[in-house]
Amino acid sequence: MNVKALLKQVPNRRTRRNLPVARTALSIAVAASCTFGVCLPGIAQDSDAAGRPAGSGNGRDVKVMIISMFGPEGQVWLDNLGPWKAIKVPGLSPDYPEVHCNRQEVCVLTTGMGHSNAAASLMALTFSDRFDLRRTYFMIAGIAGIDPMQGTLGSAAWAKYLVDFGIQWEIDAREKPDSWPSGFLGINTKSPSGKPPLDYRTEVFALNAKLADTAFALSRNVTLADxxxxxxxxxxxxxxxxxxxxxxxxxxxLAGDTWWSGKYIGERARYWTKLLTDNKGTYCTTQQEDNATYEALKRAASTGRVDLSRVAALRSGSDFDRPYDGQSASDNLVNYAAQGGFGPAIENLYRAGNPLVQDIVTHWGEWRDGVPSR
Incomplete structure (x- = not known):
């Protein structure tokens, strides 16, 4: 990637009045080096006076950082992998102002729920000098709604793609054209079947498939709670x-801050995932935070603070995303807690996620320089 050449090609448009040319061109260079949001190494890395990458000081080493979104998701790890040391980090959620770390160099961060909390907390964490996260494996571990055609209550799903469901245009279904299956369509498209130009650069991210496959292989035979x-x-x-x-x-x-329920939105979720992943992804869980979490990690990676090839995402089904035959979509949504999936979904984050955590810390020599080939 020739950044100097790109500097000469920056158009004289509105962005140049707000940002220095070099910064604008550099952001273009970083974006151009990404496929599905996975960036090549060596782009836009800050360094200190000694030429070392930023974040390479005397911060605490972390082998695994578990990312939970609210109290019970984090508590299942705290109950099983202690004792813990609590480390306050400026800028974290006021509800969860501390990162907890154990003697195995496993840490638990709770971000707060929703896109905004997830992004803000991850930025605070990754740009804090209290941790050295350059070799850290990040595991998102949270509950979600689940597509009954792919899983069930308590199922634990390892993802290879993170897709944002919220970055769409929408027309109320009562006003949509009769030929449209739903009121959703991609931004700057002409119909629900058009793939958008991905101008936001956060619509879809591809995780490290090798890491996802390894995590699945380690956990696929565990006994899950029910x-x-x-x-x-x-x-x-x-x-x-x-x-x-x-x-x-x-x-x-699939990430989006709006909780939804129903057959027709569910069909859009399946189609949207196929559309944005060029038919490579399969939708199964719906949650709020993962694209925001990954984007924050991506920005930290652009300064050399984290390694994007070390991010895994585990979501467990706490409720169905659509009703059973004879049930209304509204009943499925407002009475989601009556499905009884919350308890096993929380427990199964630990049961399905811990094999990966323990393999990393027990065999750190194999994992230190990247996901091992086995």
């Missing part, structure tokens, strides 16, 4: 895997 309430809820579906016991699976996750 409850009688979840069993009763899933039995109302007349097809698998919705009516089957939970398993560890591989499929992709």
């Amino acid at each position: 409850t009688s309430a979840a069993q009763l809820a899933r039995a109302k579906f007349n097809y698998p895997p919705a009516n089957q016991p939970p398993e560890v699976i591989q499929c992709d996750t």
Whole structure:
């Protein structure tokens, strides 16, 4: 990537009045080096006076950083992997102002829920000098709604793609053209079937497939938690895997701050994931934060503070994203807690995620320089 050449090509447009030319061109260079949001190394890395990458000081080494979004998601790790040392980090959520780290150099961060909290907390973490995160493996571990055609209550899904469901145009379904399957369409497209130009550069990210496959291989045979309430809820579906016991699976996750429920939005979720991943991804879980989390990590990676090839995403099904036959979409949404999936989904974050955590810390010599080939 010839950044100097790009500097000469910056158009004289509105952005030049707000930012120095060099900064604008550099952002273009970084974006141009990314495919599905995965950036090549060596772009836009800051350094200190000695020429070392930023974040390479005397901060605490971390082998695994577990990213949870709210209290119970983090607590399941705190209950199982202690004792812990609490480290305050300026800029974290006031509800969760500390990162907890144990003797194995495993840490737990709780960001707060939603896009804004996730992005702000990850920026505060990654630009803090209290940690050296250059070799850290980041594991997003949170609960989600789940597509009953891909999983069930308590299923734990490792993703290869993070897709943002919120960056779309929308027309109220009561006003959409009759030929449209829903009121959603990509920004700057002409119909729901058009792929948008991805101008935001956060619409879709591809995770390290080798890491996702390794995580799945390590956890696929674990025994997952279940409850009688979840069993009763899933039995109302007349097809698998919705009516089957939970398993560890591989499929992709969709982010958006609006909680939704229903067949038609669910169909859009499936289609949108296929559209943005060029038919490579398969939608199965819906949550709020993961694209925001990854974008914050990507910005830290552009300064050499983190390694984007070391990010994994695990989401467990706490409720179905659409109703069973005979149930209304509104009942499925407002009574989501009655499905009984919350408890096993929380527990299964630990059961499905811990094999990867323990393999990394136990065999650090194999993992230190990247995901091992096995």
